[in-house]
Amino acid sequence: MSTKKSTNNLELLRHSTAHVLAAAVLEMFPEAKFGIGPAIENGFYYDFELPRTLIPEDLPLLEEKMKEIIKANYPFEKQEISIKNAREHFEKLGQKYKVELIADLEAKGEKNVSVYKSDSFVDLCSGPHIDSTGEINPEAFALTKISGAYWKSDEKREQLQRIYGVVFAQKKELKEYKIGQEEAIKRDHRKLGKELDLFCFSDLVGPGLPLFTPKGTIIIDELKKAVESICRKYGFEKVSAPSLAKIELFEISGHAKKFGDELFHVTSEKKHDFVLKPVQCPHHTQIYASKTRSYRDLPIRYMESDKQYRAEKTGEVGGLSRVYAITVEDGHSFCRVDQVKDEVVNMVKIIKDFYSALGLWGNHRVCLSVRDYDHPEKYIGDQKDWDTCEKMLQEVSDEMNLSAEKQEGEAALYGPKLDFMFKDATGREIQIPTVQLDFATAKKFKLYYINEKGEKISPVMVHRAILGSYERFMVLLIEHFAGAFPLWLSPVQVTIIPVSEKFSQYAKEVENKLLEKNIRVETNDKGESLGKRISETEKQKVPYILVVGEREMNEKSVNVRTRAVKEQQTLSVYEFIEKVEKEIVEKS
Ligand SMILES: [Zn+2]
Numbered sequence: 001m002s003t004k005k006s007t008n009n010l011e012l013l014r015h016s017t018a019h020v021l022a023a024a025v026l027e028m029f030p031e032a033k034f035g036i037g038p039a040i041e042n043g044f045y046y047d048f049e050l051p052r053t054l055i056p057e058d059l060p061l062l063e064e065k066m067k068e069i070i071k072a073n074y075p076f077e078k079q080e081i082s083i084k085n086a087r088e089h090f091e092k093l094g095q096k097y098k099v100e101l102i103a104d105l106e107a108k109g110e111k112n113v114s115v116y117k118s119d120s121f122v123d124l125c126s127g128p129h130i131d132s133t134g135e136i137n138p139e140a141f142a143l144t145k146i147s148g149a150y151w152k153s154d155e156k157r158e159q160l161q162r163i164y165g166v167v168f169a170q171k172k173e174l175k176e177y178k179i180g181q182e183e184a185i186k187r188d189h190r191k192l193g194k195e196l197d198l199f200c201f202s203d204l205v206g207p208g209l210p211l212f213t214p215k216g217t218i219i220i221d222e223l224k225k226a227v228e229s230i231c232r233k234y235g236f237e238k239v240s241a242p243s244l245a246k247i248e249l250f251e252i253s254g255h256a257k258k259f260g261d262e263l264f265h266v267t268s269e270k271k272h273d274f275v276l277k278p279v280q281c282p283h284h285t286q287i288y289a290s291k292t293r294s295y296r297d298l299p300i301r302y303m304e305s306d307k308q309y310r311a312e313k314t315g316e317v318g319g320l321s322r323v324y325a326i327t328v329e330d331g332h333s334f335c336r337v338d339q340v341k342d343e344v345v346n347m348v349k350i351i352k353d354f355y356s357a358l359g360l361w362g363n364h365r366v367c368l369s370v371r372d373y374d375h376p377e378k379y380i381g382d383q384k385d386w387d388t389c390e391k392m393l394q395e396v397s398d399e400m401n402l403s404a405e406k407q408e409g410e411a412a413l414y415g416p417k418l419d420f421m422f423k424d425a426t427g428r429e430i431q432i433p434t435v436q437l438d439f440a441t442a443k444k445f446k447l448y449y450i451n452e453k454g455e456k457i458s459p460v461m462v463h464r465a466i467l468g469s470y471e472r473f474m475v476l477l478i479e480h481f482a483g484a485f486p487l488w489l490s491p492v493q494v495t496i497i498p499v500s501e502k503f504s505q506y507a508k509e510v511e512n513k514l515l516e517k518n519i520r521v522e523t524n525d526k527g528e529s530l531g532k533r534i535s536e537t538e539k540q541k542v543p544y545i546l547v548v549g550e551r552e553m554n555e556k557s558v559n560v561r562t563r564a565v566k567e568q569q570t571l572s573v574y575e576f577i578e579k580v581e582k583e584i585v586e587k588s
């Protein structure tokens with residue numbers, strides 16, 4: 001294999017920088033024990049067992065040492081040695097983790113391993129690397145973070161210390177990365193969630209169980225209303241199922257096996273033995289099954305926004321990204337094979353309407369996941385139905401200009417699907433909406449409809465998610481808008497600020513007029529100076545601030561300050577209400 005590489009190959013550069021970090025750590029802590037140090041997005045990490053806990057001040061010191069190693073331009077020298085020699089070498093150094101890795105390689109049948117040497121530092125590694133440390137741009141890397149990590153990601157094993165770094169080819173890219181990070185910190189949903197008072201956690205309630213405040217709940221309710229009103233236009237009907245079910249329900253659907261130890265079990269002294277629902281689909285099948293359905297009744301479409309529970313590992317503290325209780329907006333259509341195309345078209349229209357309203361449509365790509373044609377036996381369902389439905393999905397993509405990228409082998413076991421990936425304001429790609437065909441679930445539950453000839457036929461189940469879970473969607477919204485939500489979603493749409501107490505009465509009058517029109521309004525007349533009250537309200541990112549004083553009271557008008565717009569405008573109360581109502585309805 002050729003070993004000629006260039007720094008254009010960022011992955012080599014990133015991984016090689018991990019070696020340089022390890023060498024610097026060894027200088028600082030001669031007793032350090034090394035775990036692994038792979039390249040990751042934008043950089044690398046390396047895991048160490050160290051005699052003391054690292055502090056943030058260690059990072060610049062290590063960076064300095066790394067710069068010296070880079071400047072010395074040590075070559076990365078590769079050596080193939082026998083497993084036996086490698087073991088002896090690392091045992092002598094007391095590098096127990098490397099010894100364990102060597103044993104793992106031996107168990108896989110390897111006879112030789114490769115080690116890489118740069119100056120005095122030798123690391124077990126399959127490579128490849130850059131030619132020498134001097135290829136790293138000393139101005140284009142940075143150590144970013146320290147965290148804990150279990151050896152081999154196993155909670156029962158040793159806890160190591162992980163150092164993260166970023167590496168780019170050019171100094172300019174590092175600078176851009178740092179600016180992006182600062183922006184991400186400013187937009188962090190945990191920080192903004194607290195500042196804007198949207199959700200909280202309680203030790204008494206438990207971790208991973210977010211509590212939505214009145215303001216956060218307004219956003220969730222508005223989203224719900226928006227999704228449901230679009231879906232209703234396309235024939236979805238709301239249903240409601242309990243949070244619990246007998247485990248048999250999920251054994252039949254396959255979710256008991258799929259979620260395994262992530263299921264929450266609920267028992268009682270009265271011999272109840274339930275699980276909290278990890279998904280809603282199985283409950284919906286039982287509403288379908290409650291009556292005999294004819295081919296003329298289909299499609300039958302149900303939707304529900306309800307809490308689902310999964311004992312997922314919660315990696316993040318105080319955030320909504322991974323929680324035990326998620327409110328999932330789920331919808332299912334039970335239909336005939338010949339109806340699948342129209343169903344999918346409608347679901348894509350729903351997705352388009354909803355994301356357009358948020359200004360996100362256009363900033364996305366679509367994936368069409370189909371079978372692995374070399375192994376059709378891996379999938380559940382009739383091959384003929386798969387052929388028909390994959391073709392239909394392709395037609396939907398063509399006719400609706402989705403330009404879906406076809407991904408062979410990415411279909412679910414039970415059917416093909418369309419996934420939508422959106423880019424948020426920080427450039428992150430998030431997959432939320434999905435339309436999935438399912439040939440299996442109806443069969444598992446023995447669902448059927450009676451066709452024209454009086455035969456029992458299994459319907460196709462089409463699952464669709466528009467916004468996924470409200471919790472994760474909140475993360476996207478908060479970070480995308482940096483808390484400055486569109487008017488229709490803003491918990492407080494208008495704040496009225498009287499210039500002094502003298503005008504509180506007039507402020508109240510205006511407030512009542514807005515309330516009559518269901519506009520979410522607050523008055524801020526609490527003692528503080530006018531300037532302070534205005535800046536407080538601006539920090540809360542309220543879309544409209546109405547300042548009222550002598551002139552406004554006499555004219556029955558309001559002085560309108562629009563969020564992020566410098567100029568102010570004086571409108572009559574009537575004109576202002578008309579303008580706001582229009583903007584809310586149009587979701588502009
Ligand atoms: Zn390496």
Ligand SMILES: [Zn+2]
Nearest residue numbers: 281330332463
């Ligand atoms: Zn479903």
